[in-house]
Amino acid sequence: MALVVQKYGGTSLGNIEKIKVVANRVRxxxxxxxxxxxxxxxxxxxxxxxxxxxxDITAQPDEREQDVLASTGEQVSCALLTxxxxxxxxxxxxxxxxxxxxxxxxxxxxxxILDVDSKRITRDLRDRKVVVIAGFQGIDDKGNITxxxxxxxxxxxxxxxxxxKADICEIYTDVEGVFTTDPNICPEARKLNRISYDEMLEMxxxxxxxxxxxxxxxxxxxxxxxxxxxxxSDRTGTxxxxxxxxMESVIVxxxxxxxxxxxxxxxxxxxxxxxASKLFTPISNANIIVDMIIQNVSADGFxxxxxxxxxxxxxxxxxLVQITAKEINAKEVLADxxxxxxxxxxxxxxxxxGVASAMFTALAxxxxxxxxxxxxxxxxxxxxxxxxxxxxxxxxxxxxxxxxNNDLKN
Amino acid sequence: MALVVQKYGGTSLGNIEKIKVVANRVRxxxxxxxxxxxxxxxxxxxxxxxxxxxxDITAQPDEREQDVLASTGEQVSCALLTxxxxxxxxxxxxxxxxxxxxxxxxxxxxxxILDVDSKRITRDLRDRKVVVIAGFQGIDDKGNITxxxxxxxxxxxxxxxxxxKADICEIYTDVEGVFTTDPNICPEARKLNRISYDEMLEMxxxxxxxxxxxxxxxxxxxxxxxxxxxxxSDRTGTxxxxxxxxMESVIVxxxxxxxxxxxxxxxxxxxxxxxASKLFTPISNANIIVDMIIQNVSADGFxxxxxxxxxxxxxxxxxLVQITAKEINAKEVLADxxxxxxxxxxxxxxxxxGVASAMFTALAxxxxxxxxxxxxxxxxxxxxxxxxxxxxxxxxxxxxxxxxNNDLKN
Numbered sequence: 008m009a010l011v012v013q014k015y016g017g018t019s020l021g022n023i024e025k026i027k028v029v030a031n032r033v034r035x036x037x038x039x040x041x042x043x044x045x046x047x048x049x050x051x052x053x054x055x056x057x058x059x060x061x062x063d064i065t066a067q068p069d070e071r072e073q074d075v076l077a078s079t080g081e082q083v084s085c086a087l088l089t090x091x092x093x094x095x096x097x098x099x100x101x102x103x104x105x106x107x108x109x110x111x112x113x114x115x116x117x118x119x120i121l122d123v124d125s126k127r128i129t130r131d132l133r134d135r136k137v138v139v140i141a142g143f144q145g146i147d148d149k150g151n152i153t154x155x156x157x158x159x160x161x162x163x164x165x166x167x168x169x170x171x172k173a174d175i176c177e178i179y180t181d182v183e184g185v186f187t188t189d190p191n192i193c194p195e196a197r198k199l200n201r202i203s204y205d206e207m208l209e210m211x212x213x214x215x216x217x218x219x220x221x222x223x224x225x226x227x228x229x230x231x232x233x234x235x236x237x238x239x240s241d242r243t244g245t246x247x248x249x250x251x252x253x254m255e256s257v258i259v260x261x262x263x264x265x266x267x268x269x270x271x272x273x274x275x276x277x278x279x280x281x282x283a284s285k286l287f288t289p290i291s292n293a294n295i296i297v298d299m300i301i302q303n304v305s306a307d308g309f310x311x312x313x314x315x316x317x318x319x320x321x322x323x324x325x326x327l328v329q330i331t332a333k334e335i336n337a338k339e340v341l342a343d344x345x346x347x348x349x350x351x352x353x354x355x356x357x358x359x360x361g362v363a364s365a366m367f368t369a370l371a372x373x374x375x376x377x378x379x380x381x382x383x384x385x386x387x388x389x390x391x392x393x394x395x396x397x398x399x400x401x402x403x404x405x406x407x408x409x410x411x412n413n414d415l416k417n
Numbered sequence: 418m419a420l421v422v423q424k425y426g427g428t429s430l431g432n433i434e435k436i437k438v439v440a441n442r443v444r445x446x447x448x449x450x451x452x453x454x455x456x457x458x459x460x461x462x463x464x465x466x467x468x469x470x471x472x473d474i475t476a477q478p479d480e481r482e483q484d485v486l487a488s489t490g491e492q493v494s495c496a497l498l499t500x501x502x503x504x505x506x507x508x509x510x511x512x513x514x515x516x517x518x519x520x521x522x523x524x525x526x527x528x529x530i531l532d533v534d535s536k537r538i539t540r541d542l543r544d545r546k547v548v549v550i551a552g553f554q555g556i557d558d559k560g561n562i563t564x565x566x567x568x569x570x571x572x573x574x575x576x577x578x579x580x581x582k583a584d585i586c587e588i589y590t591d592v593e594g595v596f597t598t599d600p601n602i603c604p605e606a607r608k609l610n611r612i613s614y615d616e617m618l619e620m621x622x623x624x625x626x627x628x629x630x631x632x633x634x635x636x637x638x639x640x641x642x643x644x645x646x647x648x649x650s651d652r653t654g655t656x657x658x659x660x661x662x663x664m665e666s667v668i669v670x671x672x673x674x675x676x677x678x679x680x681x682x683x684x685x686x687x688x689x690x691x692x693a694s695k696l697f698t699p700i701s702n703a704n705i706i707v708d709m710i711i712q713n714v715s716a717d718g719f720x721x722x723x724x725x726x727x728x729x730x731x732x733x734x735x736x737l738v739q740i741t742a743k744e745i746n747a748k749e750v751l752a753d754x755x756x757x758x759x760x761x762x763x764x765x766x767x768x769x770x771g772v773a774s775a776m777f778t779a780l781a782x783x784x785x786x787x788x789x790x791x792x793x794x795x796x797x798x799x800x801x802x803x804x805x806x807x808x809x810x811x812x813x814x815x816x817x818x819x820x821x822n823n824d825l826k827n
Contacts, residue, residue, distance in 0.1 A: 023473040057493065063433040064497055065504035072503070075511050076496035079489035083467065086486035087474055093482070094475035101485050105515050106560050150516050 009174040010042040010132070014142065014164035017051035018181040019238035020084045026050075029179075029238060030091035033137060037097060042132045044171060046142045046164040047088055049080025070115035074144075074154045078104070081141035081160070089139045099137040102127070104144040104152065109163065111145030111153045118145055118153035119221070120162060123170035132171070140167060158219030165222045169229040176231050178218060179238040184245030185210065185217050187409040188262040192397045195410035199260060200243070203250035206260050207233075209352040209386040223247065250354050258355035258362055259407035264396050265348045268298055269321035270378065271328055272313040275338030285335055286312065289327040295320040299348075299381045299390065309338075313379060315390065318344055346378065347396040350388040351403055363387050369406040375399055419584040420452040420542070424552065424574035427461035428591040429648035430494045436460075439589075439648065440501035443547060447507060452542045454581060456552045456574040457498055459490025480525035484554075484564045488514070491551035491570070499549045509547040512537070514554040514562065519573065521555030521563045528555055528563035529631070530572060533580035542581070550577060568629030575632045579639040586636065587644045588628060594645050594654030595620065595627050597819040598672040602807045605820035609670060610653070613660035616670050617643075619762040619796040633657065660764050668765035668772055669817035674806050675758045678708055679731035680788065681738055682723040685748030695745055696722065699737040705730040709758070709791045709800065719748075723789060725800065728754055756788065757806040760798040761813055773797050779816040785809055 013036065015029050037043045057076050061068035068076075085101045092099035107127055111118035131138050142160025145153045155162055161178055168176040183198050185207065190196040202210070204227035211220045217235055226233050226247065236244025254260075276282055283302070290297060300314040316324045325342050332340050356362050366387055370377060375398065379390035391399055404410065423446065425439050447453045467486050471478040478486075495511045502509035517537055521528035541548045552570025555563045565572055571588055578586040593608050595617065600606040612620070614637035621630045627645055636643050636657065646654025664670075686692055693712070700707060710724040726734045735752050742750050766772050776797055780787060785808065789800035801809055814820065 023470065026474065060433065060493070060497060061500060064436065064500045067504070068500045069503045072496040072500045072511055075499075075513070076493055079492050082489050082492075083470070083486055086482040087470060089485075090471055090474045090478045090482045093479045094477070101482055103485070103562075152513075 008040040008042070010044070010171060011036055012044045012046060012164050012168040012171070012173045012176045013179060014046040014160055014177065015048065015088075015179045015238060016160065016181070017048045017053070019179050020047060020049075020088070021051040023087075025238075026084070026087050026091055030088060030095055030097075032179075032238065033088075033092060034095050034097050037137055043137045044128060044132070044167060044173065045088065045137060045139045046160055046167060047081060047084045047139065048142050048160040050084050053080040053083065071151060074115045075152050077154050078141070078144040078152050081143050085139050085141040092137055092139070097137055098135060099139060100131055101139045101141070103141045105146045105150065107140060109145040109166070111147055111155070113147040113149070113151060113153065115151075115153055117156040118147070120145055120155065120166040120225075123166050125170040125172075128167070128171050155221075156219070158216075158222075161219040161222035162225055165225040165229075165231055165233065168231045169225065173231065175234055176226065177234045177236060179236060180217065181237065181239070182217070183237045183240060183242060184235050185247070185261070187260065188400055188404050189264070192264075193262075193401045193404045195404060197410060199245045201246045201248060201254065202260055203254050203354050204247060205250065205385055206254075206352050206354050207247045209350070209383065210261050210263055218247070254354045255358055256355060257353060258359045259351045259353035259409065261352050262400050262403045262407070262409065263350050263352065264400050266393055266396060267318050268315040268346060268348060269318045269342065269344035270313060270315050270346045270390060271321075271325060272311060272341040272343075273328060273332050273337045273339075274311050274341065275309045276312060277336055278308050278310045282310075282335055283312070286328065286331050289331060290316070290324055293320075293323060293327060295324050299379055299388070301379050301381070315346070315348070315379070345393040346390050347393045347399075348388050348390050349396065349399045349403065350386050351407060352386045353407075354385050356385050356387075365406060366403060369402050370399060373398055373402055418450040418452070420454070420581060421446055422454045422456060422574050422578040422581070422583045422586045423589060424456040424570055424587065425458065425498075425589045425648060426570065426591070427458045427463070429589050430457060430459075430498070431461040433497075435648075436494070436497050436501050440498060440505055440507075442589075442648065443498075443502060444505050444507050447547055453547045454538060454542070454577060454583065455498065455547060455549045456570055456577060457491060457494045457549065458552050458570040460494050463490040463493065481561060484525045485562050487564050488551070488554040488562050491553050495549050495551040502547055502549070507547055508545055509549060510541055511549045511551070513551045515556045515560065517550060519555040519576070521557055521565070523557040523559070523561060523563065525561075525563055527566040528557070530555055530565065530576040530635075533576050535580040535582075538577070538581050565631075566629070568626075568632070571629040571632035572635055575635040575639075575641055575643065578641045579635065583641065585642050585644055587646060589646060589648040590627065591647065591649070592627070593647045593650060593652060595657070595671070597670065598810055598814050599674070602674075603672075603811045603814045605814060607820060609655045611656045611658060611664070612670055613664050613764050614657060615660065615795055616664075616762050616764050617657045619760070619793070620671050620673055628657070664764045665768055666765060667763060668769045669761045669763035669819065671762050672810050672813045672817070672819065673760045673762065674810050676803055676806060677728050678725040678756060678758060679728045679752065679754035680723060680725050680756045680800060681731075681735060682721060682751040682753075683738060683742050683747045683749075684721050684751065685719045686722060686742075687746055688718050688720045692720075692745055693722070696738065696741050699741060700726070700734055703730075703733060703737060705734050709789055709798070711789050711791070725756070725758070725789070755803040756800050757803045757809075758798050758800050759806065759809045759813065760796050761817060762796045763817075764795050766795050766797075775816060776813060779812050780809060783808055783812055
C-alpha cells in the first residue's frame with residue numbers, strides 16, 4: 008500500500024457536483040488501502056473573484072492583505088471536499104496552512120515554501136484519515152498568511168509529499184497529461200507517458216501551463232515522482248520523474264510557445280564596461296522580469312542589445328530604457344510587441360548533434376525569420392514574428408516526429 | 418485619548434462602497450488620536466452563501482468543517498477593510514483568530530471565547546496601527562477553527578475590548594441604537610439613551626436582535642461599556658452599561674416579542690417524581706432548547722405540563738413527547754405553533770410593585786388571552802395567540818409610557 012498525495016486544481020473543483028466527483032475519486036484510492044493526502048486549489052474563478060474585490064477597493068491593494076484575502080479560496084474548497092468525504096463515511100480532516108505549519112518566506116504573493124510539519128498529518132494517516140490540505144498558502148515566521156503565486160498548489164502538493172514521504176504526487180487537472188505540444192494548435196499532439204524533471208522544467212517555464220515551475224524544481228530536488236493526469240478519466244497520464252537511459256534516446260520531447268513577451272532593442276551602444284548594468288538596473292528595480300538577453304559581438308566600439316520582457320510590463324520597460332539609452336548615448340531604441348517564442352525541449356539534445364540546425368532549417372523552409380535564439384543544454388528557443396506561431400509549432404512538431412505514431416518512449 | 422473597539426456588522430460591510438464608508442469612519446476616530454481596534458463580520462449575505470454551499474454537498478455538513486468554511490467570510494472582509502484603510506494612508510494590519518489567539522472551547526458552531534492574547538495587538542497599537550480583527554471565529558486548544566454562532570462578532574468585539582483593556586466597545590449596525598420596542602410595529606418606539614446590562618440581556622434573549630446575548634454577558638462580567646450605534650449616522654446611539662440610580666426610576670425600559678416558538682402541553686400526567694426528567698431528557702438529547710416550562714399545581718394525583726420550543730424543532734419535539742406521554746400514561750399531548758411571547762423588561766421592576774397586574778390588565782382590556790406567564794426579577798413574559806402580537810406590543814408600549822415624549826432617562 009502506498010502513500011499518495013493527490014492535488015486537485017480549480018477546474019476539478021469548479022462546482023459542487025465536481026467536488027463530489029473528486030470525493031468519490033479520493034474514496035476509491037483510500038479504499039484500496041492507500042494512505043491519501045489531498046491538496047486543493049480554490050474553486051475555479053474564486054481567486055479571480057476575490058482579487059477583483061481587492062481591485063475595487065484600491066488599484067494597488069496591500070500585498071499582505073491580498074494574501075489574507077486570496078487564501079480563503081482554498082480554505083473554502085478544503086472544507087467542502089472534507090464534508091463531501093465525511094458524507095461518504097470516509098474519515099477525513101481539513102487543514103489550512105497554520106495548522107500544519109506550511110512555513111514560507113515572507114514574499115507575499117510569491118512566497119517560497121521552506122518546510123512543512125508532517126507530525127499531525129502522519130498521526131491522522133495512521134488513524135486511516137484522509138487529510139485534506141488547502142494549497143497555495145503558507146505562513147511566515149511571524150504567523151502572517153502568505154500565498155505562493157498562481158499554480159502554487161502544485162508546489163504545496165509536492166512539498167507536502169516530500170514532508171510526509173509520499174510515494175507519489177498525483178496532479179489532477181482537466182487534461183490527460185503533458186502533451187508534446189498544444190493540441191489546440193497541433194492536432195497530432197500526443198500525450199507523453201514519461202518526461203524528466205529537467206524537460207518538464209523547460210516545458211513549464213516556456214509556457215506549457217500544466218505545472219508550476221517551482222513544484223517541478225521541488226520534486227526534482229527531493230526526487231518525488233509526479234503523475235499529471237485527468238480528474239475525469241481513469242487513464243494513466245504523464246509521469247514526471249528522474250532521467251533515465253530511455254529518455255536520452257528521444258531527442259525532442261516537446262514543442263512549446265509563448266506569446267506573452269515583447270522585444271526591445273537598443274542599437275549602437277558605446278561598448279564600455281557597466282553598460283548592461285546601467286540598462287537593466289532600472290528595469291529590475293521596477294520588478295520587471297527580463298527573459299532572453301542577446302548582445303551582439305561588439306564591432307568598432309559599438310554593440311546592439313536585445314531583450315524580452317513580459318508584454319504586461321513592456322511599456323514601462325520601454326520608458327525606462329529610453330531614458331537610459333539617452334544617458335549612455337545609444338543610437339536608438341526599437342520595440343516590437345508582436346513576437347512569439349517557440350522552443351523545442353528534450354533531454355536527448357545533450358547527446359545528439361544537429362538538433363539546432365534541423366530546427367533552423369525547418370523554420371527557414373516555411374519562410375519564418377528567426378529574430379533571436381537562446382539555448383540551454385536541453386532546449387532551443389527562437390523568437391519569431393507572432394503571426395507564424397501556430398505554423399512554427401506544427402512544423403517543428405512534425406520535423407521531430409512527435410506525432411501519434413511516434414511514441415518511442417513506451 | 419481613548420482605546421476604542423469598533424465592531425461593524427454585515428450590513429455595514431455589505432459592498433465595496435460601504436467598506437469604504439467604514440474605512441473613513443475608522444480614520445476619523447483614529448485621527449482624533451484614539452487607539453482603534455476594528456472587529457468585522459462577514460459581508461452581508463456571505464455567511465449564508467457559504468453555508469448553502471455546504472448544504473449542497475450534504476444535508477448534514479460536518480460541524481468542524483462548517484466552521485472552517487464559514488470563518489472565511491470574516492477573513493475576506495477583514496482583509497478588504499485593511500486594504501481600504503491602507504489606501505487612505507492609515508497604518509493598519511489584519512488578524513484572523515489564530516494570529517491573535519482568540520482561544521475558545523471546541524463546541525463547533527457555538528464556541529465560547531476563553532481568552533484573547535493581546536500582546537500583538539498592544540504592540541501594533543503602540544505603533545499607531547489600526548488593528549482589524551476577523552470576528553465570529555476562534556481556535557480551540559488543538560488549533561481547530563471554531564465559530565461563535567450567529568451574531569458572534571459582537572462577542573468577539575467585547576472579548577477583544579476586555580483583553581486590550583479598551584475604554585469602550587462600539588457596536589455599529591444599521592439601526593440608531595436599542596429601541597423601546599420594534600419601530601416597525603410601534604411607530605412611537607423611541608431610542609433608549611442608556612440601558613443596563615441586565616435589561617439588555619433580557620431584551621437580547623427575548624428577541625431584540627441588536628446584540629448577541631453572550632456579548633452582553635461578557636461585557637457585564639468585565640464591565641465594558643457598549644455603545645450601540647448606526648454606521649450611517651453620527652448621532653449617539655444607546656450606551657449599555659452598569660445599572661445606576663437613574664435607571665431604577667424607570668419601571669419598564671422596553672417591550673419585546675418573539676414569534677419563533679411553539680407550545681406543547683401534556684395533560685393529566687400521573688404526578689410522580691421523575692416525570693419531568695422523563696419528558697425532557699429525550700428533548701435535550703435531541704439538542705432542542707426548551708424555553709418556558711410551566712407546571713400547574715398538582716390536583717388529585719395528576720398534573721399538566723406546558724413548555725415552549727423553537728418553531729424549527731417543534732415537530733421533532735412533538736414526536737418525542739408523544740412517545741414519552743404514552744409511556745408515562747399521560748392523557749394527551751396538545752400542540753400549538755401559533756403563539757407569540759410578549760415581554761416587558763425594566764430594572765425598575767425590582768423596586769416597584771403592580772407592574773405585572775398593569776400588564777395583565779392592559780392585555781385583558783384588549784381581549785387578549787394569556788396562555789402562559791413567566792417572570793424574572795426584571796422582566797415579565799406572557800404567551801398569547803400569535804395574531805395579537807402587534808396589538809399587544811403597542812398596548813404595552815403605551816401602558817408603560819415608552820413613547821417619544823416620555824424619555825425619563827436623559
